[in-house]
Amino acid sequence: MSGSNGNGHLYVPQLAAIVKITDETYDTKTFTLRFVDDDYRKNFTFKSGQFIELSVFGAGEAPFGFASSPNRREDFDVTIRAVGHVTNALHAKREGDLVGVRGPLGNHFPFEEVMGYDILFVGGGIGLPPLRSLIEPMLEAREKFGRIIILYGARTPADRVYKPWLAELEKRQDIEFMQTVDVGDDSWTGNVGVVTTLFKKISVDPSKTVAFTCGPPIMIKFVIQDLLQMGFDGDHIISTLERYMKCGVGKCGHCAIGHKYVCTDGPVFSFTQMRALREQW
């Protein structure tokens, strides 16, 4: 059956209502979306790491990763920074407004495959949202995983997303959680420095650990460099790649990197796969 959204046409979105808008930072909001059609909503599932193509009718369509646990069935979150045409139009929307959703699209993070391993999350800035779609279900099935270490870095304390959730993570006894900022402020008493400076504060066994990292490309480069130096295998380093996307289903060509399409072969790639791409990722 064709269609990325189950209603038979590949490019026609399902309608969803914005049920909640949460301000995260001065330019970033989380939109909680709920499908209008009850049957569709009940049958809709996704996996951590996948994304949707979100339509603001009149402005256009753009891809955003799921930012909430797949186990939450009533609705789901996407966290979006206002940068361009579609995202600014979305930031002008209010709770109750309707948008279009096509998805779930893309591949996904490994989950069952990494059970039993220690898990290291390294997130930067707005790279945390897709990681949250994986952290939450892992915490919901905590006993299936070994150590869970979460390292999160942002430019400033105000630039961190999910501040209440971060406070909850701080309280948990069953994970190791550290935050850092590039530049502190008057009230910040935590670490100061880029996220890779947190590596010297942890000790992991690379042969038993799988690392997940999302964030700005420059951060990813340095994080991967350090992970490799620590002895991580390319298959145990999982990240996401991004490109300008349009169709989200491997037809329009925009998101190609080498012979792969970020929208269908990705967005999740292991470093081994990234290394094999014949184009700068």
Added chain:
Amino acid sequence: MNVGDKLSAPKDQILKALDRLRKNWKIIGPTEGPDGEVIFREVTSSDEITFNYVNELDPIKRFLAPPTEELFKFRTDGQLKLELPEAPPRQILFGIRSCDVKGIQHWDKFYSGKFVDDAYFARRNNTVLISLACNEPLETCFCICTDTGPYLKEGDGYDVQLTDLGERFLVEIGTDRGLQVLEEAGFKAEAASAQELAKRDELMQQCDTKFETTAFMAKGIVQMTNGRVRDGLWEEMGHECFSCGACTHLCPMCTCFDVQDVMESEGCGHRERCWDSCQYAGYTREASGHNPRASASSRIQRRFYHKLSFAYIKQDGHHGCVGCGRCIIACEAIGLLDLPAVLKRLRREGQPVEVTQVPTE
């Protein structure tokens, strides 16, 4: 009549069949333009059809994927509603050439797979391809190098393939769809005689000898696959290229598109897609301004990687060129950046080509 039949008929029988089909089908055929060039367009009578042509510069793909195509309408006043456009009319593409048929075959494969492009197939499923094999190439044609012409074999994608034998056409029925449309037209023909089949072979072999442009695909494929092309060569090409996108727009194998929402009036608009080009500066530009292919050299490298690398050949089942020669005619950097010219430059790089690892996934 059966699929696989090789029949022959006087030329006017085919043209009369087209006239009968016009009641229920849009007939798109070759007509003579104001400067004697050929233009494929809708004809209201077979009288308008010319056979004095090789091929049109404008690509035939425009009849299956219009340069601008509405995907759906939306109304934002009152209750939000999305509406699909009307089903496209049935159409016969008559007199198209082998290279364009092979291009369409690629589109059919590329636009299906895991995700099926409904907008493309709405039009494609209503389309019949009646191609005309070439007895003479243009000086820019090189379909023998890409194995996409001048004559097509069974399974190459035509519904009906015609060969001009002089007074008569050889008619080869390729698919059920081709058979059905001939039956609908009340077309009657006899089996081709042994002489006629021999004449066809003779014409085909004669045509093979007339090609002036060559493109040695193999070495280019190995070089692109193994990354054995010096950066300096792409830099030189980047300086030559105008990033005009003519090559991609005219290429039967190029499929990229962009999507935009267009407001028609207050509360009513549509989403459309339009042809796009990997050669445009903004093709990979992100909202932040970051552009992974900011340089023309990286974009040209991308184009030829897509056309020639084994990784793509493995995915698509064939390389990305049908030898139609449109890029040779159209390229602003005359004689420098069309596919045969680039292949020649790659070959002459002279680096020993060592077959190393091919990406296996």
